[in-house]
Amino acid sequence: MLRGFSRRAFLGGAVSAVAGVAFAEAPTVSPRPGQRPEALGGAAPRLAALAAPSAEDLIAEARLGGEVSFAVADARTGVVLESHGADLGLPPASVTKAVTALYGLSTLGPDFRFRTQLVATGPVQAGKVQGDLILVGTGDPLLDTDALSAMVARLKAAGVSGVTGGFRVFAGMLPYMREIDPEQPDHVGYNPAVSGVNLNFNRVHFEWKRATNGWAVAMDARSDTLRPAVSMAKMSVVSRDLPTYTYREAQGGVDEWTVASTALGNAGSRWLPVRRPDLYAGEVMQVLAAAQGIRLPKIEAIAAMPSGTVLVQHESAPLSAIVREMLKYSTNLTAEVIGLTASATRGVPVTRLDASAQAMNDWMQDGFGAAGARFVDHSGLGGGSRISAADMVRMLIKAGPGGVLHGHLKEVVPQDEEGKTLSDARYSIQAKTGTLNFVSTLAGYVTGADGALLAFAIFTGDTARRARIAPEDMERPDGARAWSRRSRLLQHRLINRWAGLYGV
Known part of the structure; x- marks a missing residue:
């Protein structure tokens, strides 16, 4: 119906x-004065x-x-x-992000910042950390390769050239999700994993060029100024028509991809999702550290955060700027991180994305009377939201x-x-x-x-x-x-x- x-009738006296x-x-x-x-x-x-x-x-x-x-x-x-x-009730798609923006801003405040740290479990002596060096994240959705490079430079300036223990990553400040929406194709970059450590929107850059025998391919974590190669994502070109891409997770969290040769022209590139963002960020930092003379062992993920001393800390832009960018570019990872962080701050024990979305549903009902709101995530990527x-x-x-x-x-x-x-x-x-x-x-x-x-x-x-x-x-x-x-x-x-x- x-x-x-x-509005002319309304403003002319039809309010009753x-x-x-x-x-x-x-x-x-009261309504505005009569229309001019x-x-x-x-x-x-x-x-x-x-x-x-x-x-x-x-x-x-x-x-x-x-x-x-x-x-x-x-x-x-x-x-x-x-x-x-x-x-x-209909699927809101990315209009969900407007709800998430208000949910995050009202819970965390516009000045809230995500922190990424390098923590040492022992003192620095003779240029080496006496113990483990740990990369610790709180979910910063805008962390990129340039920011990691700046953290490495500050580590070097602090006199660190290596560690006696291990190089580890702790991403448990947010629950890990292999993907946002399981119904999406494996290869779409807008459906990445989510964790407490996120890098380059949890995407890896795949580039190909025609070579003498087939194609030369490269997988890297590029930024505006850097292109560190990675080994935790691998690509093979296969002679076939369809499917265009296949994916499997190999031992050690390695993303193994194949691409159909008939889908490749002479040259091109695209971003592919990363399924283990913690290991991805750790490998990139290891490569960047080696370039600055800091020797770090192979990255290892840990489930619990030990006590230690913060050597380097990177702070994100304020939440207000992050939200504005999220709403402009409709970045799904950013929305999920903001929503998960807001739910955790409200004391909701969120181990799954749908549990955090339910916390936002409750907030919508309590604050706005939206009894019919049924979100399954914070980005709108899942088609089950209403x-x-x-x-x-x-x-x-x-x-x-x-x-x-x-x-x-x-x-x-x-x-x-x-x-x-x-x-x-x-x-x-x-x-x-x-x-x-x-x-x-x-x-x-x-x-x-x-x-x-x-x-x-x-x-x-x-x-x-x-x-x-x-x-x-x-x-x-x-x-x-x-x-x-x-x-x-x-x-x-x-x-x-x-x-x-x-x-x-």
């Missing part, structure tokens, strides 16, 4: 007729808005199949302006226009009725996008030139069609890209409709 009314159409716990403030004629650009745009296609017509024209759910409300009063299937447009908008309203979440959401470029950039738009969009196969979502705020603010959520999903995708087709199923384009066009056509009707 579609329900809606013009629709006072019940508001989300629970909406801010108790120029708010909609004059009489002609007002008439055009009244003649615009209905939301139901726009949905029909999109030809998506499945389900479409949306809600839009005055962000200051909480009054619902229009909705369609708003109580229907939330309604009504619950999402309720959270956006209570979080507040101009609040901490609003300030971290990315700018989404407005588009016209054909999907082209709307250069003369009189409004801006601050929102989070989300995409899975046959799922496309958008939620956030629309800000008008005169200060009007809408909170909205649009969820589209053909879950039946998604369920029929064969595992080998998950990366690029037939029809998914065209479907997503039609969904994104619908999202912007709905926003344009609201901009005309409700004066933003």
Whole structure:
């Protein structure tokens, strides 16, 4: 069922007729003053808005199949302006990251920093650690090869040239997950492992070049300035057509890959996921240390952290900056680390990702009345998550226009009725996008030139069609890209409709 009314009527005195159409716990403030004629650009745009296609017509024209759910409300009063299937739970995809962002910021604070340390179990004498050197992480999702290199340089400056014991890594500050979503293909870089030590988003760089006999391949942990080779990820080129990639975990946590020769051109590269990020980070640090004259033995993972002295400490950027980057680039690892860390800080004993997601569900219900929220992770990569447009908008309203979440959401470029950039738009969009196969979502705020603010959520999903995708087709199923384009066009056509009707 579609329900809606013009903002002009609402602001002109029809409040009593629709006072019940508001989300629970909406801010108790009065509506804005009566709309000025120029708010909609004059009489002609007002008439055009009244003649615009209905939301139901726009949905029909999109030809998506499945389900479409949306809600839009005055962000200051909480009054619902229009909705369609708003109580229907659909997969939120990466819109989940907006929930995780607020969950993390409200729990940890915007100034929270992740720490990565080099800890010695004994004193440094004659240039050597008398005991073990331990790489200890708290989950920093932005740790990269350059940061590890800087830590090695500081270790050298402290006079360390080696150890008498072992070189170990402790990643147990966060639970280990081999992958975020087991339904994804093995080779996609956006589905890496998660642990207390993460490096380069837990991805390894695979590069190939045509050689005299076949191809030359390289696996490295490259950054902006360095390219240390690694041996814990190996690649073999195999003469076949399909599958493009195969994977198996060999003894010692080594990732063994094969790639079909017919899939390789003369040269190219891609990032592949790492399944043992602790061993990956340890090997990279060992290589970097050797380059600076520090001899470290082969890395060994440990399950318990012994006492020791911190020799070197690297601090991440503040959480506020990490969240802003996560929402801009939609990095799944970052979302999972933030969510797991927030749940642990709240005292939730999380040993699995779904347990941490349940803690976020409870937080959503307690804080926002979102009884129907059912997240299975913190990134939205898993297709089993569900939330309604009504619950999402309720959270956006209570979080507040101009609040901490609003300030971290990315700018989404407005588009016209054909999907082209709307250069003369009189409004801006601050929102989070989300995409899975046959799922496309958008939620956030629309800000008008005169200060009007809408909170909205649009969820589209053909879950039946998604369920029929064969595992080998998950990366690029037939029809998914065209479907997503039609969904994104619908999202912007709905926003344009609201901009005309409700004066933003």
